[in-house]
Amino acid sequence: TIDTELKPHDTIPKAEKPVLVCILDGWGENENKDKFNAIHSAETPVTDALKEVPGRWRTVRAHGTAVGLPSDADMGNSEVGHNALGSGQVIDQGARLVDIALDNGSAFELDGWKYISESFPDNTVHFIGLLSDGGVHSRCNQLVGFLKGAAKDGAKRIRVHILTDGRDVPDGTSVKFVEELEKDLAELSGCDAKIASGGGRMHVTMDRYEADWKIVERGWQAHVLGEAPHKFTTALEAIKTLREGDGSKAITDQWLPPFVVTDDGGKAVGTIEDGDAVVLFNFRADRMVEISKAFEYEEFNAFDRKRFPKTRFVGMMQYDGDLKLPARFLVPPPAISGVSGELLAKAGVSTFACSETQKFGHVTFFWNGNRSGYFKEDLETYVEIPSDAVPFNEAPDMKAREITEAGKEALLSGKYQMVRINFANPDMVGHTGDLEACVGACSLVDKCVKELLDTVESLGGRWLLTADHGNADDMVQRAKKTNAPLFADSGAPLPLTSHTLAPVPVAIGGPGLPEGIKFRDDLPNAGLANITGTYLNLLGFATPAHMEPSLI
Ligand code: 3PG
Numbered sequence: 001t002i003d004t005e006l007k008p009h010d011t012i013p014k015a016e017k018p019v020l021v022c023i024l025d026g027w028g029e030n031e032n033k034d035k036f037n038a039i040h041s042a043e044t045p046v047t048d049a050l051k052e053v054p055g056r057w058r059t060v061r062a063h064g065t066a067v068g069l070p071s072d073a074d075m076g077n078s079e080v081g082h083n084a085l086g087s088g089q090v091i092d093q094g095a096r097l098v099d100i101a102l103d104n105g106s107a108f109e110l111d112g113w114k115y116i117s118e119s120f121p122d123n124t125v126h127f128i129g130l131l132s133d134g135g136v137h138s139r140c141n142q143l144v145g146f147l148k149g150a151a152k153d154g155a156k157r158i159r160v161h162i163l164t165d166g167r168d169v170p171d172g173t174s175v176k177f178v179e180e181l182e183k184d185l186a187e188l189s190g191c192d193a194k195i196a197s198g199g200g201r202m203h204v205t206m207d208r209y210e211a212d213w214k215i216v217e218r219g220w221q222a223h224v225l226g227e228a229p230h231k232f233t234t235a236l237e238a239i240k241t242l243r244e245g246d247g248s249k250a251i252t253d254q255w256l257p258p259f260v261v262t263d264d265g266g267k268a269v270g271t272i273e274d275g276d277a278v279v280l281f282n283f284r285a286d287r288m289v290e291i292s293k294a295f296e297y298e299e300f301n302a303f304d305r306k307r308f309p310k311t312r313f314v315g316m317m318q319y320d321g322d323l324k325l326p327a328r329f330l331v332p333p334p335a336i337s338g339v340s341g342e343l344l345a346k347a348g349v350s351t352f353a354c355s356e357t358q359k360f361g362h363v364t365f366f367w368n369g370n371r372s373g374y375f376k377e378d379l380e381t382y383v384e385i386p387s388d389a390v391p392f393n394e395a396p397d398m399k400a401r402e403i404t405e406a407g408k409e410a411l412l413s414g415k416y417q418m419v420r421i422n423f424a425n426p427d428m429v430g431h432t433g434d435l436e437a438c439v440g441a442c443s444l445v446d447k448c449v450k451e452l453l454d455t456v457e458s459l460g461g462r463w464l465l466t467a468d469h470g471n472a473d474d475m476v477q478r479a480k481k482t483n484a485p486l487f488a489d490s491g492a493p494l495p496l497t498s499h500t501l502a503p504v505p506v507a508i509g510g511p512g513l514p515e516g517i518k519f520r521d522d523l524p525n526a527g528l529a530n531i532t533g534t535y536l537n538l539l540g541f542a543t544p545a546h547m548e549p550s551l552i
């Protein structure tokens with residue numbers, strides 16, 4: 001049972017001045033301290049100095065089982081990280097819940113599967129999602145599990161629409177994943193199964209937080225209408241050719257243009273028609289919400305769908321618990337309750353949350369346990385600074401300055417007891433694999449942190465600085481055993497675009513924090529979920545019993 005009543009802290013008095021919680025997205029504390037650690041290479045005097053304050057700086061685990069992922073080989077990510085930071089709990093996450101449902105067969109007994117299986121004998125079943133083993137949004141072995149289940153339960157015609165990754169896994173691996181999938185499809189007995197369309201995840205279908213609906217529109221055209229600028233007779237040929245770009249500049253997996261697979265006569269092999277079943281096979285929500293709306297909502301004006309087939313549509317999970325989107329799903333999502341946002345609203349604490357579009361839902365939706373609404377709207381102000389729609393190594397400053405200004409204004413306004421900020425740069429620039437751009441991004445974020453901390457200092461407030469997972473802290477692929485950087489034949493380092501397994505820093509301070517307050521030393525294995533109680537303490541509340549213990 002969860003007690004949603006916050007109690008006063010034994011020794012830390014209620015904060016009279018604002019408490020700042022600042023998340024540096026993708027800022028890990030990595031053991032590899034060579035030039036490929038963009039944070040180490042950057043000018044970071046402010047965050048470096050925090051390490052020297054006795055008892056007020058440490059690291060916590062941000063990956064694997066510490067954040068509810070299946071194993072400690074799983075890197076952390078923003079969804080599970082912000083869920084843990086916001087809720088103070090380690091919850092079995094989508095990746096794990098789907099594994100369990102496939103292992104014990106319950107996935108095939110639930111309503112979602114029964115609903116789509118009505119289409120199996122006479123219509124096509126389509127699977128749309130991210131094709132890789134990254135384990136952040138999806139995993140290809142889960143897709144194969146469902147493909148086999150469909151064939152076993154009588155599906156006669158299966159079409160898979162693939163988004164290539166290169167962001168949670170190394171660039172170029174799309175070739176291997178497509179080869180494997182084509183083999184798996186060929187082995188499905190008794191059905192005609194093919195890859196029908198696709199494109200790179202950053203350019204096709206997987207937009208998030210309405211940063212750019214054009215991305216979703218391209219996906220709709222390719223997957224549903226069978227229309228795309230590039231047509232090939234196999235998916236393998238498509239990605240191999242498209243990766244070459246125009247000859248002068250190659251295109252990476254993340255950014256491949258949309259393509260459609262056609263028969264020899266040039267006709268798309270897998271358009272989506274009335275009566276077909278459609279499964280989105282990603283378990284993670286943020287990049288599936290928009291395409292879900294396109295499939296589910298009768299009233300829809302984000303783009304012209306041209307044709308709106310009446311499908312049996314399900315998500316791998318329900319992606320938005322407030323919107324109940326999609327209405328039908330294969331595996332029930334993690335139930336996250338008693339989150340800090342709810343408790344603080346109930347206690348009458350006014351909060352301000354801000355990031356730019358790319359991370360806006362992270363500090364609101366994921367933070368609040370995958371809820372898109374407010375707990376008490378009059379107490380909560382959420383500000384989204386629009387992100388640019390460009391590859392972020394081209395504009396690595398992103399909106400860090402604007403976010404800093406918004407955060408300072410909120411702190412100085414006197415209207416908010418808690419101000420929560422997320423800086424997107426170390427993560428979003430880290431994902432481009434561009435070391436130089438990422439170094440610049442980290443230097444800028446360090447400067448922005450200074451401005452925010454100075455503002456809290458001037459007000460006599462308290463602050464907590466942390467991150468959700470690693471990314472910028474390693475920008476090169478490394479040899480498994482020796483950790484030595486890996487290079488291409490050309491001599492260029494092989495970029496690491498994904499997150500890392502590194503722990504993340506946590507620092508506390510501010511003139512409003514009583515002097516004796518230090519981190520305890522009996523929680524060496526603490527993780528992100530231990531941070532929630534910590535910032536509740538900074539506000540002057542005790543850590544609720546259903547949350548992981550505070551670091552203080
Ligand atoms: C993405 O969606 O951009 C990556 O797969 C994960 O990044 P995030 O977890 O930092 O959002």
Ligand code: CO
Nearest residue numbers: 026427431471
């Ligand atoms: Co990321």
